[in-house]
Amino acid sequence: MRWWHIEPVVxxxxxxxPDDAWSAGMxxxxxxxxRGPRATRRYLVAHTTEGELAGxxxxxxxxRTGDIQTLGVLPAHRRTGLGARLLDALLCAATRDFDCHExxxxxxxxxxxxxxxxxxxxxxxxxxxxxxxxxGNIDALVMRNERPDxxxxxxxxxxxxxxx
Numbered sequence: 001m002r003w004w005h006i007e008p009v010v011x012x013x014x015x016x017x018p019d020d021a022w023s024a025g026m027x028x029x030x031x032x033x034x035r036g037p038r039a040t041r042r043y044l045v046a047h048t049t050e051g052e053l054a055g056x057x058x059x060x061x062x063x064r065t066g067d068i069q070t071l072g073v074l075p076a077h078r079r080t081g082l083g084a085r086l087l088d089a090l091l092c093a094a095t096r097d098f099d100c101h102e103x104x105x106x107x108x109x110x111x112x113x114x115x116x117x118x119x120x121x122x123x124x125x126x127x128x129x130x131x132x133x134x135x136g137n138i139d140a141l142v143m144r145n146e147r148p149d150x151x152x153x154x155x156x157x158x159x160x161x162x163x164x
Contacts, residue, residue: 001031001043001056008053009045016072020133030058030069041069042093046082057086061098066090066148068105071114083117084152091121095149103148106140108133118143120152 001009006027013021027043034041043058055073059066068090073083094100106129107114123143132140 001027001034001045001058003028003031005045005053005056006031009056012053012056012074013070013072015074019136022070030060033060040098042090042097044086044089046073046086048077055082055086057090059090059094059098059103061094061100064099064101066094066098066100066103068103078113083114084120087117087121091145091148100148101146103145105143106132107143109139109141115141115143118145121145122147122150 006024009027010022010024030041030043033039034043040062041058041060044056045053046055048054053074054077055071057071058069060069061067068087071083071086071090073086091103094103103123105118105123107118109128123145125141126144127142129140129142131137
C-alpha cells in the first residue's frame with residue numbers, strides 16, 4: 001500500500017466496517033512504519049483486473065510475532081478467494097520478511113465467514129476480548145497461528161495483490 005491508496009482504502013474500510021472503520025490518519029500512521037530498514041508493517045491492496053480496489057490487509061511484526069491488523073474485502077468480491085490470497089500474502093510476509101514464529105489476530109465473534117477463513121489457515125482461538133469492537137460493544141475472538149509458514153493451497157482469482 002502506498003499513500004495514494006489511503007483515500008480509496010478508507011472508503012472501502014467504511015463500506016466493510018461501517019461501525020468501527022479506521023480513519024485516514026490511522027492508515028497514515030501505519031504506513032509511516034511500513035518502509036525502510038526498520039519497517040515493522042506490511043500493508044497490501046488488491047485490485048480487480050479493471051483496476052478497482054477490491055480488498056486490503058495489514059500486518060504488524062514485533063519481536064518475531066505478527067499481528068494481522070486488518071483484512072477487508074468488498075462484498076462484491078467475497079467468496080472469490082481474495083481474502084485467502086490477502087491472508088496468504090500477509091502470512092508469507094510474516095515468515096519471510098519478519099521471521100515471525102507466530103501470528104495473532106482479533107476477529108468479531110459474530111463474523112463466522114472470517115473465522116472460517118482464519119481456521120482454514122491454522123488459526124485457533126486463544127481468548128476473548130470483551131467489548132473490543134466499539135461502538136457496538138462486540139467481543140473479539142483472539143486467534144493464533146503457531147505455524148504461519150504452513151498454509152492451504154493458494155486460490156486462483158481474477159484479483160491481483162500488490163505490495164505497494
